Amino acid sequence: xxxxxxxxxxxxxxxxxxxxxxxxxxxxxxxxxxxxxxxxxxxxxxxxxxxxxxxxxxxxxxxxxxxxxxxxxxxxxxxxxxxxxxxxxxxxxxxxxxxxxxxxxxxxxxxxxxxxxxxxxxxxxxxxxxxxxxxxxxxxxxxxxxxxxxxxxxxxxxxxxxxxxxxxxxxxxxxxxxxxxxxxxxxxxxxxxxxxxxxxxxxxxxxxxxxxxxxxxxxxxxxxxxxxxxxxxxxxxxxxxxxxxxxxxxxxxxxxxxxxxxxxxxxxxxxxxxxxxxxxxxxxxxxxxxxxxxxxxxxxxxxxxxxxxxxxxxxxxxxxxxxxxxxxxxxxxxxxxxxxxxxxxxxxxxxxxxxxxxxxxxxxxxxxxxxxxxxxxxxxxxxxxxxxxxxxxxxxxxxxxxxxxxxxxxxxxxxxxxxxxxxxxxxxxxxxxxxxxxxxxxxxxxxxxxxxxxxxxxxxxxxxxxxxxxxxxxxxxxxxxxxxxxxxxxxxxxxxxxxxxxxxxxxxxxxxxxxxxxxxxxxxxxxxxxxxxxxxxxxxxxxxxxxxxxxxxxxxxxxxxxxxxxxxxxxxxxxxxxxxxxxxxxxxxxxxxxxxxxxxxxxxxxxxxxxxxxxxxxxxxxxxxxxxxxxxxxxxxxxxxxxxxxxxxxxxxxxxxxxxxxxxxxxxxxxxxxxxxxxxxxxxxxxxxxxxxxxxxxxxxxxxxxxxxxxxxxxxxxxxxxxxxxxxx
Amino acid sequence: xxxxxxxxxxxxxxxxxxxxxxxxxxxxxxxxxxxxxxxxxxxxxxxxxxxxxxxxxxxxxxxxxxxxxxxxxxxxxxxxxxxxxxxxxxxxxxxxxxxxxxxxxxxxxxxxxxxxxxxxxxxxxxxxxxxxxxxxxxxxxxxxxxxxxxxxxxxxxxxxxxxxxxxxxxxxxxxxxxx
Ligand code: SF4
Numbered sequence: 001x002x003x004x005x006x007x008x009x010x011x012x013x014x015x016x017x018x019x020x021x022x023x024x025x026x027x028x029x030x031x032x033x034x035x036x037x038x039x040x041x042x043x044x045x046x047x048x049x050x051x052x053x054x055x056x057x058x059x060x061x062x063x064x065x066x067x068x069x070x071x072x073x074x075x076x077x078x079x080x081x082x083x084x085x086x087x088x089x090x091x092x093x094x095x096x097x098x099x100x101x102x103x104x105x106x107x108x109x110x111x112x113x114x115x116x117x118x119x120x121x122x123x124x125x126x127x128x129x130x131x132x133x134x135x136x137x138x139x140x141x142x143x144x145x146x147x148x149x150x151x152x153x154x155x156x157x158x159x160x161x162x163x164x165x166x167x168x169x170x171x172x173x174x175x176x177x178x179x180x181x182x183x184x185x186x187x188x189x190x191x192x193x194x195x196x197x198x199x200x201x202x203x204x205x206x207x208x209x210x211x212x213x214x215x216x217x218x219x220x221x222x223x224x225x226x227x228x229x230x231x232x233x234x235x236x237x238x239x240x241x242x243x244x245x246x247x248x249x250x251x252x253x254x255x256x257x258x259x260x261x262x263x264x265x266x267x268x269x270x271x272x273x274x275x276x277x278x279x280x281x282x283x284x285x286x287x288x289x290x291x292x293x294x295x296x297x298x299x300x301x302x303x304x305x306x307x308x309x310x311x312x313x314x315x316x317x318x319x320x321x322x323x324x325x326x327x328x329x330x331x332x333x334x335x336x337x338x339x340x341x342x343x344x345x346x347x348x349x350x351x352x353x354x355x356x357x358x359x360x361x362x363x364x365x366x367x368x369x370x371x372x373x374x375x376x377x378x379x380x381x382x383x384x385x386x387x388x389x390x391x392x393x394x395x396x397x398x399x400x401x402x403x404x405x406x407x408x409x410x411x412x413x414x415x416x417x418x419x420x421x422x423x424x425x426x427x428x429x430x431x432x433x434x435x436x437x438x439x440x441x442x443x444x445x446x447x448x449x450x451x452x453x454x455x456x457x458x459x460x461x462x463x464x465x466x467x468x469x470x471x472x473x474x475x476x477x478x479x480x481x482x483x484x485x486x487x488x489x490x491x492x493x494x495x496x497x498x499x500x501x502x503x504x505x506x507x508x509x510x511x512x513x514x515x516x517x518x519x520x521x522x523x524x525x526x527x528x529x530x531x532x533x534x535x536x537x538x539x540x541x542x543x544x545x546x547x548x549x550x551x552x553x554x555x556x557x558x559x560x561x562x563x564x565x566x567x568x569x570x571x572x573x574x575x576x577x578x579x580x581x582x583x584x585x586x587x588x589x590x591x592x593x594x595x596x597x598x599x600x601x602x603x604x605x606x607x608x609x610x611x612x613x614x615x616x617x618x619x620x621x622x623x624x625x626x627x628x629x630x631x632x633x634x635x636x637x638x639x640x641x642x643x644x645x646x647x648x649x650x651x652x653x654x655x656x657x658x659x660x661x662x663x664x665x666x667x668x669x670x671x672x673x674x675x676x677x678x679x680x681x682x683x684x685x686x687x688x689x690x691x692x693x694x695x696x697x698x699x700x701x702x703x704x705x706x707x708x709x710x711x712x713x714x715x716x717x718x719x720x721x722x723x724x725x726x727x728x729x
Numbered sequence: 730x731x732x733x734x735x736x737x738x739x740x741x742x743x744x745x746x747x748x749x750x751x752x753x754x755x756x757x758x759x760x761x762x763x764x765x766x767x768x769x770x771x772x773x774x775x776x777x778x779x780x781x782x783x784x785x786x787x788x789x790x791x792x793x794x795x796x797x798x799x800x801x802x803x804x805x806x807x808x809x810x811x812x813x814x815x816x817x818x819x820x821x822x823x824x825x826x827x828x829x830x831x832x833x834x835x836x837x838x839x840x841x842x843x844x845x846x847x848x849x850x851x852x853x854x855x856x857x858x859x860x861x862x863x864x865x866x867x868x869x870x871x872x873x874x875x876x877x878x879x880x881x882x883x884x885x886x887x888x889x890x891x892x893x894x895x896x897x898x899x900x901x902x903x904x905x906x907x908x
Contacts, residue, residue: 068754070864081866084747090754212743217866224741224867242743245780252776611745623753626760627746636775670775 038064044494045072045548047479049471050085050092051614052148052170053193054479055217056487056549057082059090059472059494066090066472066495074549076218076485077193083215084612084627091623092470093495097691098454098620099467100499109442112460112688119502119510126464127514129447130161133420140164140385142420142447143406147431150468151424152477153508154451156377158422160512160520164383165409165418167401169431172715178335180397180713181345185575186358187568190331191367191482198222198330200362202323203232205316207258207348209332212242215611216333232323234316236261236308238606239634239678240671249316255604255676255719256338256595257306262347263592264302265317267294269354274321276356283567284353286577286588293577293589305594324355326362334609339708339717342397343590346578350590353574359559366563367482370552373536375529377520391415395714396584402714404432404707410441420447424504425468429457430616430682433704433716451507454620455689467501469493474503475526478533486552488537490530490544505529586712598722599656603635604676605721607700616682616701619693630697632667634678635725640668643725653677653723655703662686663728664698677723731874732791733810733848734903735862736885737784741869744769744782748861748870752786755849755860762836764846765861781908784861784870787834787846788894788902789813795826795835804843810874811903812850817842831898848872875903 041062048055048069056075060067069090073080082089092098102122107113117125133142139162146155147168155166171179179189190196198204199222211223223243227233233247236258244250253261269275270291280287299310306313320327329351335341349358357363389405390398391414398405410418421442432438442448442461450462459465468474476491509521523529531541539550556562569575582588598604612618612627619625633653640646647668653661662684672678684699708717744767752758752765765786772779793813796804803819804826806812815826815835820842827835827843838844849859853872857863862870873880878887882905885891891905 067757068751081864082747083866084745084750087747087750087754087864212745212867215745215866220743220745221866221868224743224869228738228741228868240776240778240780242780242782245778245782246740250776250778611743611747612750622760623750626753626763627749670771670773670778671780673775 041067044492045546046472046491046494047075047489047548048082048086048089049148049150049476049491050089050618051215053077053217054149054489055082055086056489057086058548061495066093069472072548074547074551075489076483076487076551077481078217079221081217081221083217083220085215085614085618085624086217088612088621088623088627090472091621092453092618093472093498094622095454095620096622097689097693098470098501099452099459099465100501101467102500103465105463109448109463110439110461112455114465119500122464122466123507123511123514126447126449127511130420130515133446134162137417137419138162138384139381140383140388141417142422143167143388143410143418144422144424145169145403145406145426145428146424147426149477149479150504153505154422154424156520157508157512157515157517159380160517161515162381162383164387165389165401165406167389167403167406169403169426169428171400172402172404172713173336173431173433173718174334176336176398176400176713177341177710177715178331178333178345180342180399182331182349183399184342184397184578184581185346185349185353185569187566190364193218193481193483194331194333195364195367196328196330197362197365198226198328201226201231201326201328202362203234203320203327205234205320205327205329206243207236207330207332208337209330210237210241210243210608213611214333214609232319234319238673238676249312249319251308251312251316252673254305254307254673255606257592259340259344259347259590259592260297260302260305261308261313262344262351263294263297263590264299264313265320266347266351266354267297268299268314268317269321270294272318274318275354276324279325279356280354283565283574285569285571285573285575286579290350290576290589297592305592320355323362325357325360327355327357328352328363329355329357336710336715337717337719338595339710339720340593341715341717342710342712343587347590350576353576358574359563359565361558361560365484365557366559368484368486368552368555368557369482370480370486370488371537372478372480372488373533375523375533385416388415388418390714395710395712398713404709404716405714407432407438407441410444411437413444417444419445420449421445422449422451423458423462424451427452427456427458427616429461430699430701433701433707433718435702436705451504453501454617455687456617457685457687460687460689466507468507469497469501469503473497473501475505475530476503478530484557485554487549488534488539488544488552489549492545596720602656602722602724604719605653605655605700605703605723606676606678606719607681608678610680613680613682616685619682619685619696620690622692625692630665631680631683632665633698633725634667634669634672636672636674637668637670639674640666645725645727650728652726652728653698653703654726655705656722657705659703659705660726661698661703662695677725730876731810732876732903733789733812733853734873734875734882734905736871736882736891736905736907738869738871738907739781739783740907741867742782742784743867745866747864747866748784751860751864752846755852756847759839762838762844764844783906785832785894786861786904787813788832788900788904789848791901791903792899794829794831794900798825798829800825807850810848810850810853812848814847814850815843815845817844831895831900832902
C-alpha cells in the first residue's frame with residue numbers, strides 16, 4: 001500500500017510544467033491594471049490570519065504598495081505587537097506561488113494538470129456536481145473540512161445545502177484530546193485563545209509545550225514577562241526547548257511517559273497534604289476514590305518509566321504546591337500524541353484542580369464574553385442521517401466531528417457513502433496522518449473542491465481549486481473572542497488581490513446562489529452583513545472600521561472576584577473520579593500505559609513548531625522563508641557522532657513502514673534526548689505549484705503512517721512513529 | 730548630545746526572529762539579506778545545558794573601525810546619537826568596512842552600496858523605537874540614551890549583569906546583552 005502511494009506521489013511530479021504554465025497563463029489573463037496613483041502612507045486596522053490566534057493589527061500602505069503590518073495597541077491579544085509570522089504576513093500578498101485563478105483539473109487526480117477558468121465556470125461545475133451528489137446520495141454524502149474563522153460562510157452555504165459532516169482537523173489531530181480531557185473534568189474546555197493566566201502565574205508548568213517556539217502571541221508575551229519577573233518555570237520535555245532554557249527545573253522526560261509523571265506529582269501533592277483542601281472539598285467530586293487509586297504511583301514508581309529522579313519529582317511537586325493557586329499547569333494545545341491523550345489531558349486538569357488553579361488568579365481564568373447578534377437566516381434543513389464520522393458513537397466523548405472518522409467513512413462507504421469533499425484552508429495531506437489513506441479516500445470521491453490561497457498538496461488532488469484572496473485583501477466574518485476582556489474585531493481589505501482571487505464570503509454566497517440557496521444570503525454584500533451584526537449588538541460599525549477592535553465590558557474572571565462558578569459535569573463538580581468514564585468502560589482516573597518501543601536502532605519521531613511558520617501554509621511566503629527556508633532534523637550530538645554525522649549533513653529518514661523522507665539537514669545538538677529526533681512541522685512540500693518550497697526540508701506528516709486512535713474521542717496520537725537515519729551520498 | 734545604545738535581555742528573548750522580520754519590512758531589505766539576526770549559544774551536555782539567544786546587529790561602536798577605514802567618508806558617525814551610518818550615495822562598494830567590522834554586520838546591497846542597521850534613526854528622530862525594539866513580543870529589547878541616567882538602557886545596565894560581544898576587538902560596542 002505504501003509503495004502504491006509512493007508512486008502516486010512521484011506522479012505528482014509529472015505535472016510540473018503543466019501546473020506551472022496554467023498558473024502563469026492565469027496570471028497573464030487576469031492581472032488587473034493597478035492604479036499607481038496612490039502616494040503617501042495610509043493605515044488600515046484589521047486582524048492577522050497567519051494563525052488562528054487572529055491578533056489585531058494595523059497594516060500600512062506606502063505609495064499604493066503594502067509596506068508593513070504592526071500590532072494594534074487596542075487589541076487585547078497582540079497588545080500592539082505581532083509575532084514574526086504576523087509581521088512577515090504581508091509576504092503572503094507578494095507570494096509568487098499563490099493561486100491566481102480558478103482551476104479545473106484536466107488529467108488524473110493528483111497529477112496537478114489544470115485549466116484556468118472563470119469563476120462562473122468553476123462554480124457552475126461545482127454546483128452541478130453537488131446537485132448530482134445530493135440527488136444520488138443525499139446531502140449528507142458531502143463533507144466539509146475546514147479550519148479557523150474564514151470557513152464560516154462556506155459552512156453556512158453547506159449547512160443550507162444539507163451538509164452535516166463538517167470536521168476541523170484541529171479537533172482530532174490537535175486540540176481535541178485536551179478539550180475532551182478538560183471537559184470531562186470541569187465540564188468546560190480551555191477555549192481558544194486559552195484561558196491561561198500566564199500573566200499572573202507564580203509557577204508555570206509546561207509539559208511538552210514549547211512556548212516561544214510555538215508562537216501563540218499573547219501567551220509568549222506573558223511568558224516572557226513571567227520569566228522577567230522571576231516566575232518559577234518547570235518544563236518536562238524530551239527536548240531542551242527554548243522554554244526549558246528559561247526554566248528553574250528542566251525534566252528531560254522519556255517520550256510518552258507524561259501520565260506517569262503526572263500521577264507521581266499528584267501522588268506527592270496528596271500524600272504530603274499539599275493540595276488545596278478547601279477548594280477540593282468545595283468543588284471536587286470523588287476525591288477519596290481518586291486519592292486511593294493514585295496511591296501506588298509514587299515518584300519511585302515513576303522513575304524507571306519517566307527517567308526523572310524521584311527527588312526531582314518531589315521537588316517540582318512541592319514547588320507547584322508552594323505557589324498555588326497561582327500555579328498554572330499549562331494544558332498545551334496540540335495534544336494528539338500517544339493515543340491516550342484525553343486521559344493525559346485529564347491528568348493535567350486534575351493536577352490543576354489539586355492546586356486550586358482553575359478559575360483562580362494565576363491559574364486558568366473564566367472567559368468573559370460579549371454577545372454579538374447572529375444574522376437572522378432561514379433555518380437549515382434537518383439532516384436525515386446522523387453524521388458519518390462517529391458511527392454508533394464509537395468514540396463516546398468526541399464532542400466535535402472526527403476528521404479521520406470522516407476519512408474512514410469515505411474509504412469504506414460506511415455508514416453511508418461520502419462522495420464529495422470541500423476543503424477550506426486546511427492542507428489535509430499534511431494535517432491528517434497516513435497520507436495513503438487520505439489518497440484512498442479521495443479516490444472514492446465524485447467531487448473534491450479545495451478553497452485555498454496557495455496550491456497546497458491537497459489542492460493538487462482536487463477537481464476544482466478556488467483561489468481565495470488573502471486576509472489582507474478581504475473582509476471576513478467578525479472576530480468575537482471570549483477572553484480576559486471580551487472584544488470584537490474586524491478584518492477589512494488593505495490592498496486589492498493581485499489577480500482573480502475572491503474572498504471566502506463571495507465564494508460562499510455565489511455558490512449558494514448557484515445551488516438555488518440564495519434565500520440564505522439576504523444581504524447584498526459583506527459590509528451590509530457586518531454592519532448589521534455590529535449595530536444590532538449595540539456597537540458602532542464606524543468605530544469598528546476606524547479602530548479595528550472594540551472592547552466589551554470588563555467582567556470578573558476569577559472565582560474570588562465573583563466570576564460564575566459552574567461545572568457542567570454530571571456531578572456539577574470537578575470530577576476527580578469520573579463515573580461517566582467508568583460507565584463507558586474507561587478508567588475513571590487516568591492510568592499510565594507504557595508506550596510502545598520502536599525497532600532497535602530507531603528514534604522516536606517528534607515534531608513541533610517554529611516561530612516563523614504556521615503549519616504547512618507559510619512556506620511560500622518569501623518573507624517567512626527568508627527567516628527559515630527549510631527544517632532540520634534534531635539529533636542528539638553523541639548519537640550524531642556515533643553515526644558519523646555532523647550539523648549540516650543531509651540525511652533521509654526511513655520510518656517503521658519503509659517510507660523514506662525528502663532530504664533534510666542534521667542539527668546535531670545536545671538539546672535533545674538520545675532516543676528521539678525532532679523536526680519542525682510543515683516543510684518538505686511535494687506540490688509542484690509550491691515552487692519556492694518544493695522539497696525544502698522533510699515532511700513529518702509523510703512519515704506519520706502510524707497513528708494511535710484515542711478511544712475516548714477519536715483523536716490520532718502521532719508521536720508513535722520511529723525512524724532510522726540514512727546518510728545522503 | 731545623546732549616545733544611543735541597546736540593552737537586550739537574553740533571559741526573556743525566545744529567538745523568534747520577529748526583530749528580523751520587522752527590520753525587513755520597515756526598511757524594505759531585499760530578500761536574502763538582513764541587517765539583524767539571531768544567534769544561539771549552547772553550553773553543557775544534555776540535560777545540563779545553558780542556552781543564550783541573542784538578537785544581533787551592528788554594534789554602533791564608539792570606536793568604529795568601519796568608519797576609520799572608509800576611503801570616501803560614506804561610513805560615518807551620525808551627528809545625533811553616535812549612530813554609525815553609511816551614506817549610500819558616497820559608498821563605492823569597496824568592502825573595506827566589511828573586512829574591518831568584527832561583527833559581520835554589513836552586507837553589499839544588490840544596488841551596489843554597503844548597508845547595515847541604522848538603529849532605525851528615521852523612526853528614532855520621530856520619537857519612535859527602532860522597528861526591532863517596537864515589535865518584540867517578549868519586550869526583551871530596550872533602546873535609549875546611555876548619557877541619560879534615567880533611560881531604560883542606563884537603568885538596566887546599572888542594575889543587571891551584562892556583556893557585550895567581542896570586547897577584545899576594542900571597538901567599544903554599544904549593544905549590551907543582559908544575562
Ligand atoms: S499569533 Fe502571530 S500569526 Fe497568529 S494571529 Fe497573532 S500575529 Fe498572526
